[in-house]
Amino acid sequence: MEVFISEWLNLLLRWAHLVVGVGWIGTSFYFIALDLALRKREQMTPGVQGTAWLVHGGGFYHVEKYMVAPDNLPPDLKWYQWEAYLTWVTGFALLVVQFYWNAEAYLIDPSVMDLTPVQAIAISVVSLAAGWFIYDGICRSPLGRNTTALAVCLFVLIVLSAIAYTQIYSGRGALIHVGALVGTFMAVNVFGVIIPNQKKVTAALIAGETPDPEMGRIAKQRSLHNNYLTLPVLLMMVSNHYPLLTNHPHAWLLVALVLVMGAMVRHFINRHDAGDPMASFAWTLPAGGVALLAALVLTAPSGSLSTGPAVADEVALTITQTHCAACHGASPSHEAFDEAPKGIVLETTADLRRYAPLVLAQSVHTDAMPLGNETGMTDEDRARLGAWLNAQD
Numbered sequence: 001m002e003v004f005i006s007e008w009l010n011l012l013l014r015w016a017h018l019v020v021g022v023g024w025i026g027t028s029f030y031f032i033a034l035d036l037a038l039r040k041r042e043q044m045t046p047g048v049q050g051t052a053w054l055v056h057g058g059g060f061y062h063v064e065k066y067m068v069a070p071d072n073l074p075p076d077l078k079w080y081q082w083e084a085y086l087t088w089v090t091g092f093a094l095l096v097v098q099f100y101w102n103a104e105a106y107l108i109d110p111s112v113m114d115l116t117p118v119q120a121i122a123i124s125v126v127s128l129a130a131g132w133f134i135y136d137g138i139c140r141s142p143l144g145r146n147t148t149a150l151a152v153c154l155f156v157l158i159v160l161s162a163i164a165y166t167q168i169y170s171g172r173g174a175l176i177h178v179g180a181l182v183g184t185f186m187a188v189n190v191f192g193v194i195i196p197n198q199k200k201v202t203a204a205l206i207a208g209e210t211p212d213p214e215m216g217r218i219a220k221q222r223s224l225h226n227n228y229l230t231l232p233v234l235l236m237m238v239s240n241h242y243p244l245l246t247n248h249p250h251a252w253l254l255v256a257l258v259l260v261m262g263a264m265v266r267h268f269i270n271r272h273d274a275g276d277p278m279a280s281f282a283w284t285l286p287a288g289g290v291a292l293l294a295a296l297v298l299t300a301p302s303g304s305l306s307t308g309p310a311v312a313d314e315v316a317l318t319i320t321q322t323h324c325a326a327c328h329g330a331s332p333s334h335e336a337f338d339e340a341p342k343g344i345v346l347e348t349t350a351d352l353r354r355y356a357p358l359v360l361a362q363s364v365h366t367d368a369m370p371l372g373n374e375t376g377m378t379d380e381d382r383a384r385l386g387a388w389l390n391a392q393d
């Protein structure tokens with residue numbers, strides 16, 4: 001019953017998280033593109049900084065941007081904030097249901113650090129909160145006045161968090177925490193900085209006062225961080241399906257490369273939206289390409305793991321009986337599972353052949369499975385299983 005409930009909660013939260021996340025990132029992309037599409041035109045309404053013409057869904061839109069609010073702000077001014085808040089709330093709830101609830105399976109790897117579930121969860125909560133205060137502190141420090149220095153600090157902070165998390169959690173647990181931390185920066189930027197500053201500016205304007213320009217500068221800076229972090233954070237969120245990332249011995253380096261790739265692609269899109277000449281920003285593509293190439297080289301299978309002397313069927317079956325069957329049996333004995341995860345039953349040699357590419361990816365080229373290496377599968381067993389799988393055709 002508990003498994004049934006956690007499965008449904010997981011599914012519904014994931015669905016909700018995707019929907020509100022798409023809403024948040026969608027509006028974020030839209031407003032950045034809109035901002036960059038603004039042009040000064042003749043005969044603009046007084047107070048308007050630029051206008052944009054857009055076409056979508058069978059209609060034409062003419063949008064005007066006021067830097068200083070118009071004399072009369074309508075009462076039905078639409079704010080964009082709930083998408084961000086709900087993305088964080090559903091994301092955190094999902095972290096609880098998937099990673100805290102089954103901390104031993106998903107979060108902890110005793111060979112990395114032998115934590116109890118309570119310790120693992122406490123580290124998670126404290127690190128997410130502390131990470132935000134460090135990030136916010138850096139932005140508010142004198143460093144925050146220099147956009148480039150701040151960007152470098154932010155990059156280093158995220159890479160350091162990846163190094164720390166990979167020393168504490170399982171591969172999956174580590175990368176989802178990098179994603180959760182960056183997602184927290186982004187959501188709290190909206191909740192704690194961008195929206196409050198915007199409210200103060202709006203209130204000042206309504207009261208006929210001149211708003212503090214510092215408010216706008218800070219909000220814009222946080223918005224810029226959110227803009228460049230969007231693509232990397234999305235990859236971190238799906239990283240759990242890719243053991244070549246999560247279970248890489250230098251996963252933190254891959255995080256650094258993903259940050260570079262994501263930021264380069266985002267910069268390309270931004271400058272393209274702004275209508276800049278391609279030659280002025282085309283350098284982002286080779287720069288991102290070099291990062292991708294480095295990631296490909298880093299993750300290339302070594303080959304040595306999956307070759308070796310011939311391995312008998314019985315040996316391969318004993319290995320999977322010992323290390324996989326508790327979860328991947330037709331009726332698993334592991335308490336966290338009512339049925340084989342993802343429907344992948346690994347009981348016979350035919351099963352193993354059928355799922356050979358997946359098993360190689362999860363248990364031979366990486367140590368993603370058994371989950372959290374609960375059964376303590378050794379490199380020798382992985383090599384033997386790999387040799388057996390590679391001998392089948």
Ligand code: HEC
Nearest residue numbers: 105323324326327341342344358359362363369370371374
């Ligand atoms: C402690 C339980 C547990 C053990 C032991 C375990 N697995 Fe898994 N396995 C899981 C879970 C849970 C998933 C689903 C993960 C997810 O949701 O992404 C999974 C998924 C998989 C997948 C599918 C991955 C994908 O998404 O394509 C493969 C292949 C796999 N396991 C192979 C193995 C092999 C081989 C072993 C033994 C060497 C093993 N597992 C041992 C729990 C386990």
